[in-house]
Amino acid sequence: MDDLVRLGLAAAQTAGIQYADIRVSARQRYEHLAVRNGEASALTRSDRAGVGIRVRSAGAWGFAAVSSLEPARVRECARLAVRTALAAARYNRGPLEVLETRTPRKGRYASKVRRDPFEIPLEEKLEYLLAAEQALHVDPAVKNGHASFHAWSEEKWFGDSTGGSFRSEITHVGAGMDATAVATGEVQRRSAPTSFGGDYRQAGWEFIQALDLPGQSSTVGKEAVALLSAKVCPKGPTTLVLATDQLALQVHESVGHATELDRIYAMEAGFAGTSFLAPGDIGSLRYGSEGMNIVADATEPGGLGTFGWDDEGIAARATPIVDHGTLVGVLSSRETARKLGLPESGGTSRAEGYYRAPLIRMTNIDLLPGDHSMDELLDGVGEGVFMATNRSWSIDDKRLNFQFGTEVGRRIHRGELGELYRNPIYSGNTPEFWGSMDAVGDGSTWHLWGVPNCGKGQPQQVARVGHGAPAARFRNVAVRGGQ
Amino acid sequence: MSERSEALATLERVLDLLPANAAADVRLMRDRTGTMRFANGQIHQPHLERSSIVSLRVVLEAKIGIATAGDLTPAGLRRLAASAQKLARVAPADPKFPAFESDDGPLPKIRFSRATAEMTPEGLARLAAGALDGAREVLPDARISGAVHVGTEQLAVANTSGRARYAERAFSQGSVLAELPQRDPPVSGWAEGAHWDARRLDPAALGRRAAETVARSAPASLKPAAYRVLLQPAAFAELIGFLGFLGFNARGDEEGWGALRGKRGRKVAAPAVRLTDDGTSEDGIPQAMDYEGHAKRRHPLLVRGVAGAPVTDLRSAARAGTVPTGHGTPPESPYGDWGPTPTQQLLEPGSASFDDLVKRVKNGLLVTRFHYVRVVHAGKSTITGMTRDGTYRIENGAVTTPVKNLRFTESVLGALASVEALGRERYRLGDEGGYASITVPAAAIGRFRFNSATAF
Numbered sequence: 001m002d003d004l005v006r007l008g009l010a011a012a013q014t015a016g017i018q019y020a021d022i023r024v025s026a027r028q029r030y031e032h033l034a035v036r037n038g039e040a041s042a043l044t045r046s047d048r049a050g051v052g053i054r055v056r057s058a059g060a061w062g063f064a065a066v067s068s069l070e071p072a073r074v075r076e077c078a079r080l081a082v083r084t085a086l087a088a089a090r091y092n093r094g095p096l097e098v099l100e101t102r103t104p105r106k107g108r109y110a111s112k113v114r115r116d117p118f119e120i121p122l123e124e125k126l127e128y129l130l131a132a133e134q135a136l137h138v139d140p141a142v143k144n145g146h147a148s149f150h151a152w153s154e155e156k157w158f159g160d161s162t163g164g165s166f167r168s169e170i171t172h173v174g175a176g177m178d179a180t181a182v183a184t185g186e187v188q189r190r191s192a193p194t195s196f197g198g199d200y201r202q203a204g205w206e207f208i209q210a211l212d213l214p215g216q217s218s219t220v221g222k223e224a225v226a227l228l229s230a231k232v233c234p235k236g237p238t239t240l241v242l243a244t245d246q247l248a249l250q251v252h253e254s255v256g257h258a259t260e261l262d263r264i265y266a267m268e269a270g271f272a273g274t275s276f277l278a279p280g281d282i283g284s285l286r287y288g289s290e291g292m293n294i295v296a297d298a299t300e301p302g303g304l305g306t307f308g309w310d311d312e313g314i315a316a317r318a319t320p321i322v323d324h325g326t327l328v329g330v331l332s333s334r335e336t337a338r339k340l341g342l343p344e345s346g347g348t349s350r351a352e353g354y355y356r357a358p359l360i361r362m363t364n365i366d367l368l369p370g371d372h373s374m375d376e377l378l379d380g381v382g383e384g385v386f387m388a389t390n391r392s393w394s395i396d397d398k399r400l401n402f403q404f405g406t407e408v409g410r411r412i413h414r415g416e417l418g419e420l421y422r423n424p425i426y427s428g429n430t431p432e433f434w435g436s437m438d439a440v441g442d443g444s445t446w447h448l449w450g451v452p453n454c455g456k457g458q459p460q461q462v463a464r465v466g467h468g469a470p471a472a473r474f475r476n477v478a479v480r481g482g483q
Numbered sequence: 484m485s486e487r488s489e490a491l492a493t494l495e496r497v498l499d500l501l502p503a504n505a506a507a508d509v510r511l512m513r514d515r516t517g518t519m520r521f522a523n524g525q526i527h528q529p530h531l532e533r534s535s536i537v538s539l540r541v542v543l544e545a546k547i548g549i550a551t552a553g554d555l556t557p558a559g560l561r562r563l564a565a566s567a568q569k570l571a572r573v574a575p576a577d578p579k580f581p582a583f584e585s586d587d588g589p590l591p592k593i594r595f596s597r598a599t600a601e602m603t604p605e606g607l608a609r610l611a612a613g614a615l616d617g618a619r620e621v622l623p624d625a626r627i628s629g630a631v632h633v634g635t636e637q638l639a640v641a642n643t644s645g646r647a648r649y650a651e652r653a654f655s656q657g658s659v660l661a662e663l664p665q666r667d668p669p670v671s672g673w674a675e676g677a678h679w680d681a682r683r684l685d686p687a688a689l690g691r692r693a694a695e696t697v698a699r700s701a702p703a704s705l706k707p708a709a710y711r712v713l714l715q716p717a718a719f720a721e722l723i724g725f726l727g728f729l730g731f732n733a734r735g736d737e738e739g740w741g742a743l744r745g746k747r748g749r750k751v752a753a754p755a756v757r758l759t760d761d762g763t764s765e766d767g768i769p770q771a772m773d774y775e776g777h778a779k780r781r782h783p784l785l786v787r788g789v790a791g792a793p794v795t796d797l798r799s800a801a802r803a804g805t806v807p808t809g810h811g812t813p814p815e816s817p818y819g820d821w822g823p824t825p826t827q828q829l830l831e832p833g834s835a836s837f838d839d840l841v842k843r844v845k846n847g848l849l850v851t852r853f854h855y856v857r858v859v860h861a862g863k864s865t866i867t868g869m870t871r872d873g874t875y876r877i878e879n880g881a882v883t884t885p886v887k888n889l890r891f892t893e894s895v896l897g898a899l900a901s902v903e904a905l906g907r908e909r910y911r912l913g914d915e916g917g918y919a920s921i922t923v924p925a926a927a928i929g930r931f932r933f934n935s936a937t938a939f
Binding site: 073077087187393394397 | 517518520521522523526528529530534535536546548551553554562563566567569570574577603604611626629630632659660662664740814854855857858860861868890934937938
């Protein structure tokens with residue numbers, strides 16, 4: 001693969017090109033196993049390879065990708081990348097400037113995996129999923145049981161025209177289950193460990209085993225059935241305690257995306273949107289309460305957003321984003337860091353695969369734990385609502401107005417969790433919401449989640465990102481029940 | 484050898500690798516796509532991609548395995564066949580999975596745009612520049628963003644029952660956002676379009692339309708409530724798209740979460756709402772067949788507001804006791820796991836001009852488009868999202884002042900039941916990959932609920 005890297009770079013360095021980088025994906029594998037009501041709904045494996053070449057002229061980026069490792073096709077890919085850059089540059093005004101950064105010399109990164117998920121016998125994996133799914137059917141009202149497993153791995157070689165190179169082998173896994181209960185006029189679903197297909201980690205099959213899905217199934221099935229007859233979540237401003245999984249999504253939508261510097265600089269305006277943040281807010285904007293501490297950490301063991309170097313060859317690092325409620329950092333790339341006047345890139349440029357150019361993506365965006373146990377969070381609530389497990393999510397294009405629905409809610413009454421609520425929804429405005437957070441759960445409530453499906457860019461691409469979050473308490477939040 | 488012959492020969496080689504007792508279908512998807520994306524008035528993210536992927540679904544004694552690969556060499560195809568069989572051997576049996584079908588007549592003839600297929604990077608950049616110039620013509624100070632996508636797909640599908648089909652399709656799609664971020668609050672406008680022939684996309688017109696939608700005065704706050712609305716095609720298309728997934732996905736009926744479960748043959752929308760799915764229509768982005776090789780044809784979804792049958796693929800049709808409607812997705816994709824959904828939806832236009840529609844609404848809101856729309860409750864077809872890029876008051880039958888963006892939470896079926904009039908002009912809208920299109924007019928709707936607002 002080193003030869004292919006050199007070949008691609010050589011073909012890309014032609015007249016008018018100032019820089020080139022290449023990602024050779026020698027093997028990009030994906031496995032998806034899923035069972036639904038005792039039948040296999042997906043038993044699929046994908047095995048792809050290819051090359052993506054990015055170049056920079058004085059006035060524009062260029063990018064081309066090909067699903068082949070044949071030298072002639074790679075040379076053609078390089079020529080196409082150059083043509084796109086020169087074609088775009090004809091219409092651009094002003095130079096394209098990026099930070100010049102030293103990239104690694106023969107770096108190497110590999111996920112720590114005890115049991116390679118692709119080597120586990122299929123029978124073992126299916127047996128696990130079937131056991132989990134079967135036990136969801138605790139009641140005839142459970143019409144649909146579903147359990148799934150996903151695994152990804154990529155062997156990637158990176159090289160750039162400054163002589164930088166690294167090789168990485170990254171493995172991600174995830175599994176989850178859900179039960180859908182149906183009664184006349186009502187449908188309710190309950191998922192575990194959480195929704196979006198479950199929990200995910202940069203790890204091997206050992207992580208899936210530790211999830212112990214079969215051990216939780218009957219509880220999941222029972223809760224789905226119980227939700228059918230639960231009271232609709234009442235309406236009103238109230239105290240809200242969010243479970244760790246829902247809070248992870250809150251961080252993703254209202255902090256992670258808002259702090260992507262390409263959004264702040266309107267480079268995503270045409271699709272995903274911009275941000276309510278401006279560059280001048282860094283260091284001064286009040287994002288939330290004192291208990292709000294957020295870090296973007298690409299070195300966090302086991303995170304989906306963990307790597308050795310990003311897809312621009314920048315070493316992984318931890319960057320503070322919010323410090324005691326004040327915005328102190330953003331997610332940046334070489335181009336956007338230059339624009340902001342940062343001394344170096346934040347190292348957050350990643351692509352879904354060889355077939356996409358890298359964009360700023362979240363790494364592991366964590367809300368750091370506070371010092372309240374779950375009992376202490378609840379103790380401070382005379383009357384309120386506890387919500388867990390995302391069901392719907394929507395936020396405006398500057399990441400301000402949001403509305404989230406969860407699968408389950410519970411009444412909190414005098415510090416105790418009480419009756420079940422169905423169709424709970426809460427909404428708010430980002431800085432006000434985070435400003436209303438008056439207690440943050442401690443390490444016992446904290447969990448590192450994986451979000452497998454963060455979409456961005458045109459053409460669209462998906463990133464797998466991590467979010468560590470505790471439970472937390474918020475005051476005076478608009479809550480209601482969806483009808 | 485022609486591309487058609489070469490593609491089918493590749494598929495035949497794959498099927499020849501399987502044992503005699505295997506049933507299988509296999510598809511080759513050869514995509515050539517290009518995107519010129521622009522922001523801050525610059526083309527900042529060009530993208531060209533060439534990919535060839537083979538996807539094989541093997542059935543061994545009612546057990547199914549699926550493998551996908553990009554390596555089309557003999558060794559690569561052998562690994563593909565081995566991988567799919569390995570998965571099939573361990574799968575739980577699915578005795579309801581039907582037999583694959585042979586060809587039952589020719590595919591519909593679809594016009595294929597050679598000009599789109601032959602689009603160069605330079606030509607694509609010219610299209611993007613056209614969008615920028617169009618917007619600047621109307622609003623020289625605007626910040627312009629957007630993208631132009633162009634591409635082709637060669638799709639070949641074969642199976643062990645003798646099917647061997649090949650089809651090509653071409654597509655283009657463009658969108659333009661024009662903003663005045665320096666205003667307080669900032670204002671913006673939007674336009675998008677799609678065409679199967681990139682020469683007819685007209686990005687410059689999209690640029691002009693986006694700039695014309697930008698508010699010329701500061702948007703005011705408006706109390707969230709239920710309003711009469713005029714949804715422009717981009718906004719109305721969102722509702723129709725979600726209806727497709729929530730209401731006409733066969734899996735929704737099968738699994739109990741579908742919004743039209745138990746309502747087939749009943750009136751669920753206003754009589755003016757006449758919706759079909761027709762992959763052969765040039766009013767959408769046409770394609771001759773689905774990813775299982777079933778011919779595309781016209782399929783009624785809402786007939787004068789009455790709910791028709793869901794769309795199906797091979798598996799869901801067999802379970803429903805019907806024939807496939809031509810909505811099979813590549814079986815290995817996550818979208819395949821969600822079930823078949825309409826792909827080329829066309830809503831019959833009405834007879835109203837834009838002014839007629841505004842007068843019809845009389846007092847309410849004009850919405851250009853929606854953003855970040857998500858499902859709140861599938862069974863009730865309740866969705867939520869934000870307005871974006873041009874929301875205006877309609878007062879006494881005229882479009883007046885701009886308003887800050889609002890969040891809606893509304894039932895799609897509820898909204899369609901209160902459609903009062905439809906525009907006489909339809910707009911073709913599509914996704915960036917040309918997989919799906921929605922062709923709709925603007926719609927005047929009697930009641931549409933907004934439940935909160937944002938600051939801009």
